[in-house]
Amino acid sequence: MPKRFIYLDNAAATRLDERVLEAMRPYFFETYAVATSQFGYSLGIEAKDALEDARARLAASLGAKPEEFIFTSGDAESSNMALKGVALALGAKKGKHIVVSPIEDFPVLYSARALERQGFEVSYARVDETGRVDLDHLREIIRPDTILVSIQAANQEIGTLQDVAAIGTICREKGTLFHTDATHAFPRVPIDVQRLPVDLITVTAHLIHGPKGIGGLYVREGTPLAKWMDGGFQEFNLRGGIENIPGAVGFAKAVELVTEEETARIRAWRDEAIARLLEIPHSRLNGHPVHRLPQNVNVSFRFVEGESVLLHLDMRGFAVSTGSACFSRSLEASHVILGIGGNHERAHGSVRLTFGRYNEPDDVKAIGAALSEVVEALRKISPLGKEE
Amino acid sequence: MPLPYSDLVMEHFRNPRNVGRIEDPDAKAVEGSPACGDMVAVYLKVDEATQRIEDIKFESYGCASNIATGSIITELAKGKTLEEAKKITWQQASEALGGLPPIKAHCSVLAVDGLRAAIQNYEEKHGLIKERVPTTEEEIRRRLKHVMNPVVGLDVVRTKLVKEISLQDGHVRIVIDLPPDHQFAQNIREEIREKIEPLWDIQSVEVEFVA
Numbered sequence: 001m002p003k004r005f006i007y008l009d010n011a012a013a014t015r016l017d018e019r020v021l022e023a024m025r026p027y028f029f030e031t032y033a034v035a036t037s038q039f040g041y042s043l044g045i046e047a048k049d050a051l052e053d054a055r056a057r058l059a060a061s062l063g064a065k066p067e068e069f070i071f072t073s074g075d076a077e078s079s080n081m082a083l084k085g086v087a088l089a090l091g092a093k094k095g096k097h098i099v100v101s102p103i104e105d106f107p108v109l110y111s112a113r114a115l116e117r118q119g120f121e122v123s124y125a126r127v128d129e130t131g132r133v134d135l136d137h138l139r140e141i142i143r144p145d146t147i148l149v150s151i152q153a154a155n156q157e158i159g160t161l162q163d164v165a166a167i168g169t170i171c172r173e174k175g176t177l178f179h180t181d182a183t184h185a186f187p188r189v190p191i192d193v194q195r196l197p198v199d200l201i202t203v204t205a206h207l208i209h210g211p212k213g214i215g216g217l218y219v220r221e222g223t224p225l226a227k228w229m230d231g232g233f234q235e236f237n238l239r240g241g242i243e244n245i246p247g248a249v250g251f252a253k254a255v256e257l258v259t260e261e262e263t264a265r266i267r268a269w270r271d272e273a274i275a276r277l278l279e280i281p282h283s284r285l286n287g288h289p290v291h292r293l294p295q296n297v298n299v300s301f302r303f304v305e306g307e308s309v310l311l312h313l314d315m316r317g318f319a320v321s322t323g324s325a326c327f328s329r330s331l332e333a334s335h336v337i338l339g340i341g342g343n344h345e346r347a348h349g350s351v352r353l354t355f356g357r358y359n360e361p362d363d364v365k366a367i368g369a370a371l372s373e374v375v376e377a378l379r380k381i382s383p384l385g386k387e388e
Numbered sequence: 389m390p391l392p393y394s395d396l397v398m399e400h401f402r403n404p405r406n407v408g409r410i411e412d413p414d415a416k417a418v419e420g421s422p423a424c425g426d427m428v429a430v431y432l433k434v435d436e437a438t439q440r441i442e443d444i445k446f447e448s449y450g451c452a453s454n455i456a457t458g459s460i461i462t463e464l465a466k467g468k469t470l471e472e473a474k475k476i477t478w479q480q481a482s483e484a485l486g487g488l489p490p491i492k493a494h495c496s497v498l499a500v501d502g503l504r505a506a507i508q509n510y511e512e513k514h515g516l517i518k519e520r521v522p523t524t525e526e527e528i529r530r531r532l533k534h535v536m537n538p539v540v541g542l543d544v545v546r547t548k549l550v551k552e553i554s555l556q557d558g559h560v561r562i563v564i565d566l567p568p569d570h571q572f573a574q575n576i577r578e579e580i581r582e583k584i585e586p587l588w589d590i591q592s593v594e595v596e597f598v599a
Contacts (some may be wrong), residue, residue, distance in 0.1 A: 061440055089539060103410065128582045287543065289592070307451035325425060326451035343571070344536075345422045383429035383447035 006363050009319045010207065010295060010356030011156060012182060017209040017357065023253040024211065027032045027246040037236075051245050054252035056190050061255050062201065063192040064218055068227040072250050074215035076181040076203035079107035079150075079252045080226060081217050081239070082179040082200040087115050088226035092137060095145025096120045099176075101133055102339040105156045107202075108181050109335075112150070130288040131160030135170060142174040149178050153201075154185035157323055157336040157352055159289030159296025161189060168197035177223060183207065183215075187255050188263045188294050201221045201335050205247070209357050210254030211356075214247030230290065257357075266355045267294035269364050273353055274299070276368030280375055282385065286350055297353040298323075300337075300346045303385035309351055312374040318367055323350040393452055394486035401452040406462035408445045417505030417511060419498045421579055424506060425536045426450030426495045428458050430502040434510055439469045448500065450495055453488050457496035460484050461503050470507050476500065494542060523587045525553050528560060529582040535576065544576065551598065558591035560584055568597040 007015070027050060035051045036044030052066065055180055058109045072078045084097065100112045102124045112122045126134040129286070133151055142149065154161050159331040171178035179200035182191060186203040193201070193232015199225060204215035217227055274297050277283055282302040283319050301309070306322025313320055321327075323334025323348060333347035353367060379385055393401070397551045410416075410431040426449060431441035444465050446458040460481050465473040478500045482488040488496050511517050512567035522525075529545060529566055537547040542562065552563035562580060566573055579596040 071436060303422075303449060305450050305454075308401070308455060311398075311452050315402065324451070326454075326492075341571075343575075344425060348422075348425065381447055382449045383418060384429055384449050 004317065006318045006366060007358065008353040008355065008363070008367060009321050010359075011265070011352065011354035012321060014209045015209055015358050016211060017254065017257055019231055019257060020210055020253045022252045024246040024250040027212065027249055027341075028277045031245070035245060035375055037256050047245050049075035049278040049334050051243055051248050054245075058203075058248075058255060059218075059251040060189055062203075062218055063194040065221065067236060068193075068219055069092070070217045070219055071243060071251075072215045072217055072239065073213055073244070074179065074206065075105075075202050075388055076215075077229075078202035078215050078217040079105075079179075079181050080111050080205070081210055081225070082202060083108065083111040083115065083148065083150060084125060084228045085178070085225040085238075086200070086223075087118075087120060089224035090147040093121065094147050097123065097146045099123045099138070099141055099146055099149040099151075101125045101127055101151050101162075102151065103127055103131055103155055103158075103336045104152055105181060105183065108150050108179075124209055125149075127340055129153050129341050130291075131158050131336070132288060132291065133162055133167060135163070135166055138167065139170050139174070141174055146174065146176045149176055151178075151180060152184075153180045153182040153191065154293045154296075155287065155336060156184055156191060157334055157350075158298045158340070159184070160288045161185065161291040161293065163291075164191070164198060165196055171338070172197045181354045184293055184296075188259050188266075193218065193220065200225075204250035205254050208254045208258055209227075209285040211247050211250045214244050215316070218252070244383075262357060263294050269355050269359060269361070270294055272279055273297045273355075275369065276364065277351075277371060279368075280372050283285040283375075284346075286340070286342070286346070298350060300342075301375045302345070302377055303346050303348055305383045306350055308378055309349075309374055312378070313370060314369075316369055316370050316374075319353040320367075321354075323347045323352070325377045392489045393456075394488075396486040397453065397456040397488065398457035400459040400485065404446075404448075404455050406445050406459065406460040406466070407447065408444050409447065410443060415506045415510035417502050419502040419505060419534065420450075420536070421582075422449060424500055426454045428454065428498045428502040430458075430462075430499070430506040432506050432510060434470065435539075436514075439471070441465050441468055441470065441473055444503075446499065448499075450498070451492070451495040453492040454498060456485055457481050457488070457499040458502070461532065462501045465503055469538075470510065474504060474507050477501065494536075498534075520555050520588055523555065523589050525555050527587070528553055528562075528584060531587075532562070533578065533594075535579045535583055537572075537576070542578075558589050559589055559594070561594045561596065561597045562591070563598055565596050565599055567599040570597065570599075573597050 033047045035044040035048035061065045127135040177199045181202040199220045201218035206212040207287040234373040277299040306324030307326040325333040337347035413431040414434045415432040418429045429447040431445045444462045448455045556563045
């Protein structure tokens with residue numbers, strides 16, 4: 001019987017930290033009022049203060065000014081806001097061309113496709129076999145009518161980090177705005193907007209032991225961005241709707257609780273896990289060996305299928321993810337593995353592990369042993385990979 | 389949320405019956421391919437006098453429903469005559485497993501196809517094909533439904549990649565709606581050839597890519 005459930009899908013969702021919940025609690029039961037203007041009643045002013053305090057702390061974690069940080073309902077909304085907000089602001093004025101990478105997560109990819117249906121043109125920046133954007137190609141495809149380049153800081157599946165500084169510099173040279181989806185990078189991979197030429201950044205709380213349903217969009221001062229969610233005048237009149245004050249407070253707390261020491265510990269688990277998994281025969285690492293998210297491991301095993309691996313691991317008390325078509329809701333193989341030139345077979349046998357705060361050192365050894373057994377058992381019943 | 393798989397599916401997935409190979413089988417067949425997704429191999433031992441399946445084994449490269457269907461299909465077929473086993477359908481396999489999610493039909497139907505193909509392989513080897521039916525465009529289309537479009541993991545007919553099928557004097561020409569330099573063009577061409585060429589009256593198979 002599994003002693004303890006070992007959760008290794010921290011890129012999908014994370015366990016909430018109790019300290020985050022404690023920070024949020026008063027804003028459910030005591031200071032539950034809507035954030036009001038300074039002319040409102042005192043409970044509303046207290047709520048407003050809490051919201052602005054959270055905003056200031058989150059903005060500071062990016063090196064930004066408070067008024068450059070917009071709260072949203074999470075990374076999907078932030079990326080929608082960035083792409084559609086810029087398109088709405090500049091589509092008629094500057095042009096209708098957008099550049100993304102083919103391995104973006106769905107909020108960026110499908111926002112781009114939605115804009116395409118409305119008459120925008122989308123170009124895809126080439127990525128190499130590790131998932132890094134080809135900077136020369138990027139330079140070539142940016143045009144005078146390009147209004148936005150949206151390239152992620154880190155990949156959701158294979159963990160590859162992009163050279164955000166270099167991409168931003170190219171965008172500056174070409175005079176186009178740059179958005180980066182930092183959902184998986186922030187704040188374990190530091191981002192400082194004082195140094196990085198980036199105009200819009202998507203961040204979220206739910207992958208760093210914060211609550212679900214709260215995220216943010218950094219918007220550099222002066223960036224043209226149209227309001228696309230109508231409602232009240234909240235969030236500097238960029239996003240209508242009641243503010244999620246407990247969420248905002250929890251998000252700020254969650255960011256503060258991420259420490260360099262913790263990230264270093266997670267990175268060491270990652271490296272040990274990769275080493276163990278690559279000892280299994282016919283395995284290969286997906287993504288970049290060095291420019292890689294500290295929490296991400298992604299390995300493909302030949303001759304086995306990911307959903308079968310995942311279900312066998314679940315029976316043994318492990319939660320992992322796979323890029324196999326059989327596992328996805330759409331029955332489509334991972335667009336990331338295919339996007340880096342991998343074939344269906346490689347996506348089929350890919351397994352992603354993502355570490356978080358609540359993992360323990362022994363988890364690495366345990367998942368290594370379990371995966372080795374499961375892969376071996378499934379290979380035994382596979383028609384592939386045997387001597388004829 | 390409970391898993392979309394019934395307890396029986398999970399039981400067969402966990403402990404698949406009749407797994408492995410038969411050395412020196414009387415017939416065998418492989419359906420699917422690694423390039424395009426799931427794959428099933430079926431091996432048969434047949435009693436020549438009674439035409440009964442004495443032993444049957446399978447191997448699977450696939451998801452839980454693929455493995456479970458392979459397992460149940462071998463149980464259903466064992467001891468049956470070839471004529472009886474031929475008639476086993478995906479629906480019967482699904483019922484015997486307490487239901488399979490419809491979205492998984494394409495990965496589980498492979499086992500049924502594998503069994504049928506193995507029986508056909510036996511009949512061809514033993515000269516049991518009584519009447520040779522000339523190949524029709526319909527038959528070609530039916531077989532193309534087993535060729536996967538690796539981009540999405542569904543077959544090339546369902547994903548509307550087949551633009552044109554022409555058949556003349558045993559020469560088949562199939563036009564696929566993909567650029568010739570598409571990363572999966574070669575895979576798809578090979579898969580199509582594998583499926584169409586064994587037909588007794590087919591001389592050549594030409595697969596063209598036009599997008």
